[in-house]
Amino acid sequence: MHRLIEFIKRIYVVLLFILLEGIALMQYAQSSPYTEAKILSRTTAVGGAVSGAVTGVGHFFTLPSENRKLTARIAELEQTLERERALSAPVVEGDEVAAYFDDGDLNYRYYPARVISLTTNRERNYIVVDRGEEDGIKRNMGVITPNRELVGYVVSVAEHYSAIMPILNTKFNIGGRLTDNGYACSVRWRGASPHYAEAIDISTYAEPKAGMAIEVSSERLPSGVLIGYIEEAEHNAAQTAYTAKLRLATNLSTLDNVLIVENAHYGEIEALTEELE
Amino acid sequence: MFKQFTYFWLAFAILVVQIFLLDNISIAMWLRPMIFPLVVLLLPMEWRMVWTLLSALAIGLTMDLALGGSGLYTSSLLPLAVLRPWIMYLTTGRTVEHSDQSALLSRMLTKQVMLYVAGAMLVHHTLFFMLETLSFASPMRLVATILCSTLLTMVVSAPIIQLYKSKIA
DSSP: HHHHHHHHHHHHHHHHHHHHHHHHHHHHTTTHHHHHHHHHHHHHHHHHHHHHHHHHHHHHHTTHHHHHHHHHHHHHHHHHHHHHHHHHHOTTTOOOGGGEEEEEGEEEEEEEEEEEEOOOSSSSOOOSSSSOGGGGTTTEEEEETTTBBEEEEEEEESSSSSEEEESSSOOOEEEEEETTTTOEEEOOOOOOOOEEEEEEEEEEEOOOOOTTTTOOOOOTSOOOOOOEEEEEEEETTSEEEEEEEEEOOOOOOOOOEEEEEEEOOOOOOOHHHHOOO | OOOOOHHHHHHHHHHIIIIIIGGGOOBTBBOOOOTTTHHHSSSOOSSOOHHHHHHHHHHHHHHHHHTOOHHHHHHHHHHHHHHHHHHEEEEHOOOOOTTTTSSSHHHHHHHHHHHHHHHHHHHHHHHHHHHOOOSSSHHHHHHHHHHHHHHHHHHHHHHHHHOOOOOOO
């Protein structure tokens, strides 16, 4: 104990310096979106490498459950492959193959990634995964679980790692629609519980009820990606729309493997939207 | 003998000149004199590092508040408080001996103080401009900015160091 106190006495100036420098850098990082993105991208690379080494050991013990997930995923991919094969076959009028052309999912490319670090107890949470620029990851790509549940989207990319803004971030906002009747809404997180989000601007004609599912409606992700289930819904203050309490489908605190989704036409859509604005 | 009261007024004058004069002179984007680190660098080397660190924090916060740096000035100034004994050793070969009766900066020649300040300014300016740009897209431009600004800072600092040597240290 005496030696410990002596040791702390010897290095307290360095500890104080690290603390003050850390606070100053954090303050500077939050001063503008540019500094935030830049510093986040640099710290992602460093932090990712460190966390990667630490979590590597823990990851070894979760291999059985991962294998189960992977097997399920392989089965799903096999189905997709079958569909691709069918699409590349000659199209015959009236053939059932023609129906596949209506499915826009072929524009999407999937990149598996492993979660290196994540937070769920802050207002602005982030997730770091072990795929980066070198693997073809770009900003604004959507991120889902292997069970097709929403996670978030990529906000910053380093060479080998990427930072994801998950739904558990007060800055996060995404379009959704009720699976039962197709009515649109907007989903956001208010920062209270990591298990619940809020769906707003649901049309009064939608008649949302407890148990109804809400899925993503965004150019970043294919259709059928689940956000969560309505727990309760009530009219907003102006009585013009419904606001619903949404139980999230994904439990982010146990997130391990994710799929990063690239929409091959995203750039085109983004340019078109910018042109309209 | 280090004259603390006179040093306080010199420090005040340096900050006023930096905030109201040098920061408002727009010569070129790559030519920005910053003399405020002098206030930390010219503090007695025999001071305990924690006091130097807290002084650097106070100066950095003042600059951030006055010039809207949002932590940039503080984060680039704090390392100087910790690194200055090493910078002193690397530039002049001198080490701080706490048993000495007279202050190290007062025993040094003006030329040696200049060399020490130049080394420290180079470190500070490197940190400052790297943090400010946060990009290595134009490395040559970044290096040119650091070197030119350090040079101009030294030109402006030279009379202040001479004044310090003759009246304070």
